[in-house]
Amino acid sequence: MHPDGDIAIEVENLTVAFGRHVVIDRLDLSVRRGEVLGLVGGSGSGKSVLLRSIIGLLPKKDGRIRTLGLDRDAASEDDVRAEGRRWGVLFQQGALFSSLSALENVLFPMREHLSLPADLMRELGLAKLQMVGLSREDGDKMPSALSGGMTKRVGLARALALDPEVVFLDEPTSGLDPIAAGEFDTLIRTLQRTLGLTVFMVTHDLQSLENVCDRVAALESGRILAIGTLAEMHAVRHPWIQAYFHARHAGAGRNATLSQTSGGH
Amino acid sequence: MQSSSPPPHIDTTLEPGRVTVRAAGRWTATGATTMAELLKARPPQSGEGLLYEFDASRIEAFDTYGAWIVERWRRQLEAHGATVRIAGLPQRFQSLLAQVARTHIAAGAPAPAAKPIPMLLEAARKTVADAAGTLARLLALLGAVTVGLLSALRHPRRFRFTSTVHQIDRVAWQAVPIILLICFLIGGIIAQQGFFHFRKFGAEDYVVDMVGILILRELGVLIVAIMVAGRSGSAYTAELGSMMMREEIDALRTMGVDPVQVLILPRMLALTIALPILAFLGAMAALYGGGLVASLYGGMSFDIYVTRLKDAISITHFKVGMIKAPFMALAIGAVACTEGLRVKGSAESLGRQTTASVVKSIFLVILLDGLFAMFFAGIGM
Numbered sequence: 189m190h191p192d193g194d195i196a197i198e199v200e201n202l203t204v205a206f207g208r209h210v211v212i213d214r215l216d217l218s219v220r221r222g223e224v225l226g227l228v229g230g231s232g233s234g235k236s237v238l239l240r241s242i243i244g245l246l247p248k249k250d251g252r253i254r255t256l257g258l259d260r261d262a263a264s265e266d267d268v269r270a271e272g273r274r275w276g277v278l279f280q281q282g283a284l285f286s287s288l289s290a291l292e293n294v295l296f297p298m299r300e301h302l303s304l305p306a307d308l309m310r311e312l313g314l315a316k317l318q319m320v321g322l323s324r325e326d327g328d329k330m331p332s333a334l335s336g337g338m339t340k341r342v343g344l345a346r347a348l349a350l351d352p353e354v355v356f357l358d359e360p361t362s363g364l365d366p367i368a369a370g371e372f373d374t375l376i377r378t379l380q381r382t383l384g385l386t387v388f389m390v391t392h393d394l395q396s397l398e399n400v401c402d403r404v405a406a407l408e409s410g411r412i413l414a415i416g417t418l419a420e421m422h423a424v425r426h427p428w429i430q431a432y433f434h435a436r437h438a439g440a441g442r443n444a445t446l447s448q449t450s451g452g453h
Numbered sequence: 454m455q456s457s458s459p460p461p462h463i464d465t466t467l468e469p470g471r472v473t474v475r476a477a478g479r480w481t482a483t484g485a486t487t488m489a490e491l492l493k494a495r496p497p498q499s500g501e502g503l504l505y506e507f508d509a510s511r512i513e514a515f516d517t518y519g520a521w522i523v524e525r526w527r528r529q530l531e532a533h534g535a536t537v538r539i540a541g542l543p544q545r546f547q548s549l550l551a552q553v554a555r556t557h558i559a560a561g562a563p564a565p566a567a568k569p570i571p572m573l574l575e576a577a578r579k580t581v582a583d584a585a586g587t588l589a590r591l592l593a594l595l596g597a598v599t600v601g602l603l604s605a606l607r608h609p610r611r612f613r614f615t616s617t618v619h620q621i622d623r624v625a626w627q628a629v630p631i632i633l634l635i636c637f638l639i640g641g642i643i644a645q646q647g648f649f650h651f652r653k654f655g656a657e658d659y660v661v662d663m664v665g666i667l668i669l670r671e672l673g674v675l676i677v678a679i680m681v682a683g684r685s686g687s688a689y690t691a692e693l694g695s696m697m698m699r700e701e702i703d704a705l706r707t708m709g710v711d712p713v714q715v716l717i718l719p720r721m722l723a724l725t726i727a728l729p730i731l732a733f734l735g736a737m738a739a740l741y742g743g744g745l746v747a748s749l750y751g752g753m754s755f756d757i758y759v760t761r762l763k764d765a766i767s768i769t770h771f772k773v774g775m776i777k778a779p780f781m782a783l784a785i786g787a788v789a790c791t792e793g794l795r796v797k798g799s800a801e802s803l804g805r806q807t808t809a810s811v812v813k814s815i816f817l818v819i820l821l822d823g824l825f826a827m828f829f830a831g832i833g834m
Binding site for chain 1: 481482483485486489515516517518521522525545546548549552553555556557558698797798799800801802
């Protein structure tokens with residue numbers, strides 16, 4: 189076992205490449221148990237590739253990834269499967285199953301992993317939907333009838349269906365209006381606190397970083413440039429980081445309006 | 454890790470007018486069934502004035518599953534008039550319980566099981582209504598295509614010539630090899646069966662009449678139409694369907710472009726041009742196949758076969774076959790396009806409409822063939 193039981197996700201010396209194009213270059217990263225880590229980076233910096241290789245969707249070329257103390261390369265198939273229920277993933281586009289209703293989408297992981305009475309399962313599914321801000325009637329809608337924001341919420345409800353220990357969020361607030369995004373942040377925070385969730389989120393939303401994240405990691409050309417609290421990131425002297433974290437003053441919409449309340453920098 | 458942890462359990466103490474439930478263990482998803490069993494509300498005849506106290510101080514872990522099961526129990530008891538107090542829940546779990554308590558969930562009443570006979574009747578009603586709807590949609594589409602064609606005649610620049618040629622290439626030219634092969638084989642098989650059975654009556658000469666009339670009037674065009682329905686009709690439905698799914702057709706409409714003009718008219722036109730050509734080629738291949746079998750198996754030289762064929766068939770038989778072809782093409786195209794436009798957002802619906810397209814267009818083709826047979830018999834052709 190790892191000596192440090194406080195680490196939920198540990199990435200060591202990770203290299204991911206497509207052919208000769210190296211996307212993730214000997215990257216080290218650890219996410220502590222119970223923290224919210226935000227991953228930021230420019231387009232094409234490898235954020236999504238890093239996320240996808242941690243959750244096992246992309247093969248890695250070199251290195252080691254341990255999630256919740258389990259090294260998937262060394263683990264048996266049963267262990268990997270059992271671990272699947274301790275994670276939840278919210279995909280950027282929701283990735284809802286188009287032939288199932290919103291409620292059935294949330295119930296899907298429960299049906300696969302737990303054997304519960306049907307009525308209890310349905311109630312839990314409805315509770316999850318309401319916890320992400322949807323109504324009972326929304327549960328009967330098909331994914332094609334949901335708006336972008338609602339799709340995200342159903343996706344989050346599905347990611348949280350099994351009350352996982354680690355949640356991966358890919359751009360959770362993109363496509364939500366500023367108010368809904370703020371509520372979404374609060375919700376993530378509430379659930380994270382009450383359940384002791386570990387959250388690994390890829391985001392572009394500076395307000396989310398401020399509201400939700402304990403630490404922020406900046407990714408640039410396949411390596412972690414800097415990692416720390418938001419205040420620490422502001423102090424980092426790197427042109428990209430400086431530009432990124434100060435862009436909010438020039439930004440419009442949510443960031444610009446809300447930055448007044450959070451006391452600009 | 455979770456499996457080695459203590460499962461949820463409760464100790465219940467009964468006092469007059471007061472029930473104390475002490476909960477302990479991990480109240481999480483893994484123990485959900487156990488929790489639900491433990492907290493199955495056993496409401497007294499009248500819970501009036503009864504106090505239930507839920508002592509949660511020894512709960513080690515608590516998630517939405519635990520929270521909902523406790524909340525559900527509380528609601529059921531309160532519905533019976535009892536008072537429920539939840540005490541000692543560790544601070545960190547309280548906001549979760551509060552959040553779950555804010556949800557509005559009707560007590561799990563699943564939809565009542567449908568009775569078999571009304572269900573059958575309802576299914577029959579739906580099928581009939583759907584058949585009428587299909588007919589209405591087909592007519593609407595044919596109308597829209599006619600309007601599109603007329604407007605293209607008046608404004609030739611609106612007509613998608615390139616697209617039409619491309620579609621003709623796909624449904625006619627690229628279909629030629631497989632149509633030729635299949636029709637050749639069918640012609641050969643019919644001739645072989647004819648020789649085998651007619652030989653018993655010494656009526657081998659009439660095999661040529663049978664092959665010629667059957668192929669030119671019925672089989673040639675029917676087989677080609679069925680092949681085209683399966684090959685091109687399904688492709689049309691899938692194409693239009695995935696365009697519907699990805700909102701491409703909506704995008705066309707917002708640009709002020711008529712999807713009928715751009716997508717459907719070229720396809721229908723291509724099919725109407727392709728099917729007679731393919732039917733003709735198919736019929737020729739089938740006659741050739743019949744001739745080959747006649748000379749190799751039937752002991753009839755190819756020259757004699759051709760001479761007999763000249764006597765046996767007339768231009769009428771050929772016309773009867775060819776007249777049907779464009780109508781069948783219209784039926785296939787109209788069904789394929791309407792089904793494609795009915796695709797909703799899901800992958801399943803794309804599959805369902807594609808199946809419906811092929812089944813309905815083959816059915817319509819055979820129905821049309823029957824109607825034409827009656828019509829031609831009526832006018833003595």
